[in-house]
Amino acid sequence: MSTTTATSLPASGLLRFATAGAVDDGKSTLIGRLLHDSRSLLADQLDAVRQASLERGDEHLDLAMLTDGLRAEREQGITIDVAHRYFETARRAFIIADTPGHAQYTRNMVTGASTADLAIVLADARHGLTGQSHRHAVLAGLLRVRHVVLAVNKMDLVGYDRSVFDRIAADFGDRAERIGLGAVTAIPIAALHGDNVVDPSPAMPWYEGPTLLEHLETVATTTGDGAPLRLPVQYVIRAADGYTGCAGQLAAGVAVEGQEVLHLPSGTRTRIAALDSPDGPVRRAGAPLSVTVRLADDIDVRRGDLLCAVDSPPVAADRVDATVCWMSAGRPLEAGSRLLLKHTTKTVGATATAVHHRLDVTTLRREPADELALNDIGGVGLRLDEPVHCDPYARNRFTGGGVLIDESTNATVAAVMIDRASTVDEGAPRAAQ
Structure with a gap:
């Protein structure tokens, strides 16, 4: 596992990051702690959370309520939608996407991470990596999120034991190498108490790396200078x-x-x-x-x-093979499905020619499939009514990505990541250049 090191140089520009992990790993509490300890809350927001925490009989300030804004979320104690929050420090501005942990909300994780520069994958120190931890790591890899933070949370519940942190970090590092994740930084935290979130933890003197906020403030974001226009x-x-x-x-x-x-x-x-x-x-x-x-x-x-x-144009394609995350509960995606593809600023008609496979995001196995149902991710062939000028998603998330839209309802039903494209003139599949 490659580990990034925080620098003392100020960072500039906006950082978009997403949080993900299993249910009750503490994602919303972590974000609330970031907002609270970085002094990014208004007085009335803090008063409202304090009053609600007292009414619920909580022993601690329930900072999770800062992101769990829906009544159903508060009542169930889970996050069921993507909650976005903005805050800034003296060094950088941030947009946070707090994504749900349940497997049935894979589409929400895809939505939250699709524009992220960094993903925070949380793990409960008591339980280590779970199936959802692996799922979210794979999704971060598929979505080409450049930086990943493994936040080992609830270290207070394991006595701030370094060996527990080291074991979980090593397990995640092995997984990260297999799925091709980029730079990974592991940080031990206790979000409920604020350990290593904004301020260094006196309970973990053995950890000499940056706090989470220090890392977020200094991590480098791509400028795209080396990519073709x-x-x-x-x-x-x-x-x-x-x-x-x-x-x-x-x-x-x-x-x-x-x-x-x-x-x-x-x-x-x-x-x-x-x-x-x-x-x-x-x-x-x-x-x-x-x-x-x-x-x-x-x-x-x-x-x-x-x-x-001029010297590096994209491919003009009317045939694409793509990785698709299906987001519609109303109907599955199958061969013959008629849709619209929104690619950058252009919208064209599209027909699914085949469902090639369904991806098991835990094992990375490609399983035979005739259709994709809600939250399924798989390989799909699309025929377009007119060409789009595209790059592979692996090279450019903007010109290589898109969404599928239901023609009748105008609802977004899928996220699309282009793997291969066919030139209009040749009609033969090849990797988009």
Whole structure:
């Protein structure tokens, strides 16, 4: 297991992270502790939690209620939806996705982790790694979450025993190597009391690594500088004064004034004449900044088009093989299912041509399947009504990902991670380049 080391240098930019683990491992309490000890709570929020804790007869302040906002969650003592919270410190801003622990809410874990830079997988020190711990680690790997923290919680209930922590961390490290997780950092904590969450724990002097917050504040996030440019066009601005620009969020790479770019689907080469950001004109902008690009030539650009690097364009594909997490309880996904695929800023009709397999996310076995039911993850073939310009999900989570939508209800029914694509001209499957 590779372990990251916190640095003393301040970090900048937003960090999105998701929490996951088995039921009652303490995810919501951990987030509440982060908010409380980092002084990110308003006085009325803290008063409300204090009063509710007294009414329930809790011995300690029930910080879990800061994220378990739904009545059903509070009554059952579990989290059944993805709760998002924002907070910031002097060093960084954060968006937290608190995801549920039950296996039947796999779709919620996928939703919460799909945009995360980091995932925190909790383990109860008394029980070690569980099937859900393995499941969430696998999902973090599938979703290409760059950083993973193993937070071994409830260390107070095992007497802050170092050997317990070392054993769980070693078990997780073995698993992480098998599933191809990236950098993993293991931290022993007791969220209820705040040990190693924001402040170092005097009860665990044997642990010399960063606290959880220190690690979150200093972990490096990718800027996309080394990736080829990808700018999906979300909106074309045509003002009365003659101003024309292509607005969107940079999905990868860096846009520079004067840079030659390729417009797809036309295949026309042009140059970036100017760049405008939310803070005004800039000469250079990197992912994931939202920008407006003014082009040197008058090109017919529309929503759903793509501006990209000239020497490294994505594949134009009307056939894709993808890993799909099915999120609909109303009907299964099977061959012949008719859907819409929303890919970046473009939406096209799609037909499922085959269900290749169902993935057992605990054992990583691919099982034969004819359909995918609610929370199933598996391999699916899709035929598209018109091409999309895509990369493999392993290379770019934005241009390699998408969602499937039910045509009749307009409900999102699946998350899509593109594995392979077929070029329209060749019609032969190949890995998207």
